[in-house]
Amino acid sequence: MTPDHQNVSGTKISLIAPKGFEKAANFLGFQQTQSGATIIVMDIPGTFAETSKAVTKEGFLSQGVEVKTIEKIELNGLPAFFVTGEQNAHGNIYTKFVLVFGTANETILVNGASPNNLQEIAKEIKTAMLTCFYDGDKKINPFDAVDYELDVSSGKLIFAKSASHSLMYTTDGKLPTNSADKTTLIVAKSFSKTAI
16 A cells, blocks of 8 residues: 555545545545546445356346456455446446455445546546555444434344445344344435435
8 A cells, every 4th residue: 555545434445546536425435526437435245255256247237337348357465356348327328447356254346437438537547446455454433434324223223234335224233134024224325416
């Protein structure tokens, strides 16, 4: 890790953000407001051995991403995949990069996107994503990553896990829950402003 690395709050990931990118307000990562380009960091429950099985062209196509390449790489001594593709979203075509890596305990997904006509920014995003540094020993306070609170004191819900910008609650504090009624509450902030 270098002095230029910035930690993505609420995660074990630090990276060197491209010039002109700032920490995002509505998700974990960085954004360039003017271009609409983003780098989003997500932690996925499950081992890398299991979650990496979904890193296929067919798997991404089901999510609306047309994959051009899937490269096996090593990141911080961990096995990883770097996916390059395109996605049509909100009437625009985006260049899409997905970096997936992890351990026997967790999987990290870093998702980069920029409008397809801004290839120079796309190159900068890819370079930034490959600077990812994973601090597996870092202790995370899941509530540091969100700017909202949820009062569950009047019910039976217990905090179970955080993922990305969301908080998950169950009646036994486990995810997936072992409770008989399988009650689960997931609260997440919208990625963009929404008129309600």
